[in-house]
Amino acid sequence: MGGVHPNDNKISTEAAIEQFPVPSQVVVLMNQHLGAPATPIVAKGDKVKVGQLIGEAQAFMCANVHSPVSGTVSKIDICKDPFGMAKPAIYIDVEGDEWMETIDRTPDIKRECNLEPKQIVDKLKEMGIVGLGGATFPAHIKYSVPEGKKAEYLIINAVECEPYLTSDHRVMLEHAEEICIGISILRKALGVPNAYIGIENNKPEPIRVMREMAAKFEGIIVEPLKLKYPQGAEKQLINAITGRRVPSGKLPIDVGCVVSNVGTTFAVYEAIQKNKPLIENILTVTGKKLPSQHNYQVRIGISYNDIIKHSIGELPATTGKVISGGPMMGKAMCNLDGPTVKGASSVLVIDESEAVRAKESNCIRCGKCMHACPMGLEPYHFSALIKNGRYEEAGAHNILDCIECGCCFFSCPANKPLLDEVRLGKNKYRGILAARSKK
Amino acid sequence: MKLLNISGSPHVHSDESTKRIMWRVNMALIPMFLVGIAFFGLNALLVSLVSVACCCLFQWLIEKFIMKVPSTLCDGSAVVTGLLLAFNVPATADMIWIVAIGALVAIGLGKMSFGGLGKNPFNPALVGRVFLLISFPVQMTTWPTVGKWFPMAFDTTTGATPLGLVKEGLKSGKKLSEITDMPSLMDMFLGHIGGSFGEVCAVAILIGAIYLLCTKIISWHIPVSFIGTAFVFSGILYLCNPEQFIDPVTTILTGGIMLGACFMATDMVTSPMSKVGQLIFGFGCGLLTIIIRNWGSYPEGVSFAILLMNAVTPLINRWCKPARFAK
Numbered sequence: 001m002g003g004v005h006p007n008d009n010k011i012s013t014e015a016a017i018e019q020f021p022v023p024s025q026v027v028v029l030m031n032q033h034l035g036a037p038a039t040p041i042v043a044k045g046d047k048v049k050v051g052q053l054i055g056e057a058q059a060f061m062c063a064n065v066h067s068p069v070s071g072t073v074s075k076i077d078i079c080k081d082p083f084g085m086a087k088p089a090i091y092i093d094v095e096g097d098e099w100m101e102t103i104d105r106t107p108d109i110k111r112e113c114n115l116e117p118k119q120i121v122d123k124l125k126e127m128g129i130v131g132l133g134g135a136t137f138p139a140h141i142k143y144s145v146p147e148g149k150k151a152e153y154l155i156i157n158a159v160e161c162e163p164y165l166t167s168d169h170r171v172m173l174e175h176a177e178e179i180c181i182g183i184s185i186l187r188k189a190l191g192v193p194n195a196y197i198g199i200e201n202n203k204p205e206p207i208r209v210m211r212e213m214a215a216k217f218e219g220i221i222v223e224p225l226k227l228k229y230p231q232g233a234e235k236q237l238i239n240a241i242t243g244r245r246v247p248s249g250k251l252p253i254d255v256g257c258v259v260s261n262v263g264t265t266f267a268v269y270e271a272i273q274k275n276k277p278l279i280e281n282i283l284t285v286t287g288k289k290l291p292s293q294h295n296y297q298v299r300i301g302i303s304y305n306d307i308i309k310h311s312i313g314e315l316p317a318t319t320g321k322v323i324s325g326g327p328m329m330g331k332a333m334c335n336l337d338g339p340t341v342k343g344a345s346s347v348l349v350i351d352e353s354e355a356v357r358a359k360e361s362n363c364i365r366c367g368k369c370m371h372a373c374p375m376g377l378e379p380y381h382f383s384a385l386i387k388n389g390r391y392e393e394a395g396a397h398n399i400l401d402c403i404e405c406g407c408c409f410f411s412c413p414a415n416k417p418l419l420d421e422v423r424l425g426k427n428k429y430r431g432i433l434a435a436r437s438k439k
Numbered sequence: 440m441k442l443l444n445i446s447g448s449p450h451v452h453s454d455e456s457t458k459r460i461m462w463r464v465n466m467a468l469i470p471m472f473l474v475g476i477a478f479f480g481l482n483a484l485l486v487s488l489v490s491v492a493c494c495c496l497f498q499w500l501i502e503k504f505i506m507k508v509p510s511t512l513c514d515g516s517a518v519v520t521g522l523l524l525a526f527n528v529p530a531t532a533d534m535i536w537i538v539a540i541g542a543l544v545a546i547g548l549g550k551m552s553f554g555g556l557g558k559n560p561f562n563p564a565l566v567g568r569v570f571l572l573i574s575f576p577v578q579m580t581t582w583p584t585v586g587k588w589f590p591m592a593f594d595t596t597t598g599a600t601p602l603g604l605v606k607e608g609l610k611s612g613k614k615l616s617e618i619t620d621m622p623s624l625m626d627m628f629l630g631h632i633g634g635s636f637g638e639v640c641a642v643a644i645l646i647g648a649i650y651l652l653c654t655k656i657i658s659w660h661i662p663v664s665f666i667g668t669a670f671v672f673s674g675i676l677y678l679c680n681p682e683q684f685i686d687p688v689t690t691i692l693t694g695g696i697m698l699g700a701c702f703m704a705t706d707m708v709t710s711p712m713s714k715v716g717q718l719i720f721g722f723g724c725g726l727l728t729i730i731i732r733n734w735g736s737y738p739e740g741v742s743f744a745i746l747l748m749n750a751v752t753p754l755i756n757r758w759c760k761p762a763r764f765a766k
Contacts, residue, residue: 001761001762001764002764004453006451006453083445084442163451235764235765239764245764245765245766246765247765248763248765248766249765250765319443320444321443321444321445321446321450322443323450325448327448327449327450327451328448328449328450328451329448329449330448330450331448332443332444332445332446332448332450333443333445334442334443334444334445335442335443336443350450350451354450354451355444355446355450357452358452358456361457361511361514361556361557362457362554362555362556362557362558363557364457364460364556364557364707364708365557365707365708365709365712366460366707366712367707367712367713368455370712370713370761371761373761374764375763375764375765376761376762376763376764377761377763378712378760378761380712398763401764401765404448406448406449409449409452410449410452410453411453411455412452412455413455413456413457413459413460414456414457414557415452415456417447419447419448419449420447423447
């Protein structure tokens with residue numbers, strides 16, 4: 001149900017993944033994941049190596065952070081991330097490129113994995129693996145199935161339904177075998193018979209490559225999916241592959257599913273088989289007006305300014321917005337001095353002509369937002385309720401089910417900022433619920 | 440430090456706009472406009488020009504001097520209202536000035552008094568039309584006859600609509616088989632009959648409706664359930680008593696059912712949003728139309744039926760929620 005068809009604009013699919021050079025300084029944020037920030041375990045002046053643990057996960061919902069470079073810790077301070085939020089960070093001055101000895105840097109592919117499920121999960125935690133699909137959910141929590149629940153399906157999200165983004169596309173072409181090994185490891189950790197890789201059928205090449213590779217492995221099935229945004233949203237993907245629906249307010253594991261991004265499976269392979277912590281991302285640098293398109297393997301902590309300088313020199317004069325992520329769900333960055341983090345999938349430069357919102361006019365009750373909504377909600381109704389402060393009614397109409405995919409605003413002929421209003425409403429309604437549960 | 444522009448996602452928009460929707464509806468009205476002019480000549484052209492010009496003028500005046508908001512004329516909705524109003528009146532010389540009053544009521548009372556496009560509960564063109572029908576009953580039911588192509592004369596002879604013939608005949612105690620001067624079905628389909636100038640030609644209406652369906656401005660639900668209900672209901676009546684009730688094919692080809700079902704009832708502002716709601720809406724329109732035609736005092740009931748169903752649209756929207764993804 002629902003969904004829209006934005007122009008896919010996958011203009012960077014031909015650009016092979018390049019290794020991005022290490023700059024003179026990196027800034028490693030302590031919360032690059034969903035949950036509490038990690039605690040720094042190095043001090044100013046300490047020497048660190050590539051892959052050395054520098055931020056330890058002490059809370060339950062947290063992930064380890066490792067140094068992406070070798071050098072000296074110059075300060076531990078608060079840093080403004082690209083979205084303007086102040087976060088604790090470790091600044092490291094780069095000296096050379098000395099890796100931890102435990103990390104296997106040979107290009108050989110290691111196929112055997114003899115670890116027990118428990119050991120796999122512990123190693124994921126040690127290596128600071130988080131989901132790279134966008135939410136950066138700590139992997140060790142995802143792969144520890146809670147008592148009383150059972151995983152039946154492992155679903156690999158390679159849909160990449162966001163326009164412009166090509167990092168998953170390139171990873172599948174260049175690292176198909178590693179991905180399949182990673183999937184086998186995750187299958188083992190969960191104890192599920194089959195893993196399903198969902199790929200949107202506008203990517204025939206990755207589908208072919210993954211099919212050929214999956215045939216050599218046990219229990220990996222490639223499922224081409226209909227081209228529709230948001231096909232890669234977790235709940236929609238589970239529904240497309242298993243026919244099950246995650247109920248309101250529940251998690252995928254409640255219907256026996258675990259969903260992992262395809263980029264994460266590559267990171268899992270590197271972590272388990274090569275002892276390499278999560279210190280690198282595949283990042284797309286793209287935009288219609290850019291002189292060149294790139295896919296990079298980038299260490300975390302490199303500032304976006306450095307990425308732009310190295311890849312395209314400087315931003316075009318008519319730049320409207322610079323977005324981290326895709327144009328539908330990505331976040332606009334206000335400050336390019338901020339560093340990249342785990343889970344950063346792209347730098348998307350949008351031209352002024354596309355970025356400027358058209359003037360809002362009256363709702364003409366066409367119902368396009370309602371038909372576009374993949375969750376079967378009524379955005380036009382939320383808009384009216386929220387403008388009048390009727391948050392509880394919005395809650396009664398399932399406003400918290402909204403996955404913020406943006407289909408409503410995308411399709412609105414009156415250019416109403418429907419998703420902005422819904423976000424406000426969700427926030428207010430959550431506040432009301434929190435206040436009520438306190439009583 | 441230079442900060443960049445930010446906003447919430449999504450950062451791209453489909454090229455859909457209110458303006459494009461409204462101008463496409465205007466495009467879809469062109470076949471009816473051309474056929475109307477071919478059959479009713481200069482009067483039809485003048486009636487529609489006056490209607491459109493007055494709708495635009497009144498909207499501009501109201502926005503500028505009463506509401507004091509920027510003009511929304513270029514969104515094309517006033518032109519749609521003007522054309523639909525003109526299509527719903529007889530193309531006679533009298534109407535050239537009467538339609539200006541209709542335009543004021545349609546735009547002023549029907550639309551702007553509620554806050555403009557999107558906020559009106561009733562279809563503005565129908566509000567204007569019903570106002571004229573009640574205020575000017577003689578002029579509004581004096582139909583030009585169709586004979587030659589593009590009649591230039593300002594005063595044409597007057598005839599009757601097929602529905603009017605039936606009503607008059609039944610009132611005077613005749614049976615349907617005794618009413619002899621009914622046009623043939625082919626004439627009804629091509630529009631060679633008396634009536635409001637936009638409603639006569641089923642072919643032109645279908646061309647416009649297909650264009651709207653292809654551009655996804657309307658969906659099939661309202662037209663099909665409206666026309667289908669009218670067809671089935673009148674068919675049942677016809678089978679019960681063919682001397683008292685006209686046959687279903689004639690029913691849907693005469694009067695305003697085709698125009699109403701494809702262009703008036705499908706107005707997105709005043710019709711339900713969900714598909715189920717639209718089916719209910721169309722069903723109600725069809726049912727009410729046949730009831731009014733057969734048991735009301737007016738020979739035609741499409742306008743009243745649609746306006747009545749417009750009134751229950753908010754209720755239908757309330758009942759027919761989309762199926763939630765997550766239960």
